[in-house]
Amino acid sequence: MSKLAGPEAKKIKNLFGGIANTYDRANDVITFGMARRWRKKLVKWSGAQPGMSVLDCATGTGDLALNFKSVVGKTGHVVGSDFCPEMIALAPDKAKKQNTEVTFQIEDVTELSPKDNSFDITSIAYGIRNVQDPKKGLSEMARVTKPGGKVMVIETGEITTPIFKHLIPIYFNFIVPLLGGFVSGNKEAYDYLNKSSSQFPCKEEFVEIMKSTEMFSEIEYISIMGGASYIYKGTVKSLT
Numbered sequence: 355m356s357k358l359a360g361p362e363a364k365k366i367k368n369l370f371g372g373i374a375n376t377y378d379r380a381n382d383v384i385t386f387g388m389a390r391r392w393r394k395k396l397v398k399w400s401g402a403q404p405g406m407s408v409l410d411c412a413t414g415t416g417d418l419a420l421n422f423k424s425v426v427g428k429t430g431h432v433v434g435s436d437f438c439p440e441m442i443a444l445a446p447d448k449a450k451k452q453n454t455e456v457t458f459q460i461e462d463v464t465e466l467s468p469k470d471n472s473f474d475i476t477s478i479a480y481g482i483r484n485v486q487d488p489k490k491g492l493s494e495m496a497r498v499t500k501p502g503g504k505v506m507v508i509e510t511g512e513i514t515t516p517i518f519k520h521l522i523p524i525y526f527n528f529i530v531p532l533l534g535g536f537v538s539g540n541k542e543a544y545d546y547l548n549k550s551s552s553q554f555p556c557k558e559e560f561v562e563i564m565k566s567t568e569m570f571s572e573i574e575y576i577s578i579m580g581g582a583s584y585i586y587k588g589t590v591k592s593l594t
């Protein structure tokens with residue numbers, strides 16, 4: 355395993371299995387629905403175009419995969435993958451309701467089944483901090499992405515705006531576990547999700563993890579809402 359060790363995979367699978375049915379509702383309550391907008395921002399910044407192929411890893415209940423599908427259209431192809439059967443089981447119904455087609459499959463992001471250079475874009479939303487070996491996950495994402503293609507990551511961050519810097523930790527440390535616990539009936543899960551979010555590297559520290567894979571020629575990032583989340587874009591090295 356590489357240096358930055360995330361949580362044990364089995365524990366994470368069980369945790370998400372236990373909150374899958376209430377995950378979307380709790381997420382909307384906790385982020386005031388803003389996470390939906392932030393995923394769309396990731397799609398826009400990725401440069402996705404009609405006809406492209408996309409793999410969304412740790413897709414959960416499939417929202418980011420569906421956002422990509424609405425951009426790549428009928429000529430494009432999107433695969434959503436996750437290692438938690440209970441989470442991904444909820445995704446096909448969403449696609450059906452939107453009258454669209456996305457392939458959903460069980461995959462561990464640290465051992466992806468697609469061949470090298472299969473996708474124009476790979477993505478992971480609020481998933482990488484839950485992966486046991488984040489560097490391996492990022493390397494796998496880069497491996498299955500075409501040279502010049504993009505690996506897109508959105509993850510929680512560190513608020514730097516002066517007033518919010520003090521208020522937001524109070525919200526996340528005390529209110530989020532209560533809200534998440536109330537909606538899901540599982541306060542411990544939201545205690546964990548909050549802790550993992552405050553401990554996970556962001557900005558340059560996360561860029562260092564991406565760099566350590568030696569698979570990117572360029573890595574950029576943007577902050578959202580004063581640092582509540584960050585979107586990272588890695589361009590996969592060309593072969594020449």
Ligand SMILES: C[S@@+](CC[C@H](N)C(=O)[O-])C[C@H]1O[C@@H](n2cnc3c(N)ncnc32)[C@H](O)[C@@H]1O
Pocket residue numbers: 363366367370411412413414415416417418435436437438441461462463464478479480481484485486
């Ligand atoms: C916070 S949820 C995010 C779900 C979704 N991407 C979203 O934006 O709402 C984290 C997801 O990461 C998945 N996950 C964690 N480790 C994984 C791994 N090694 N391989 C695949 N999925 C993983 C979990 O099963 C869970 O569905």
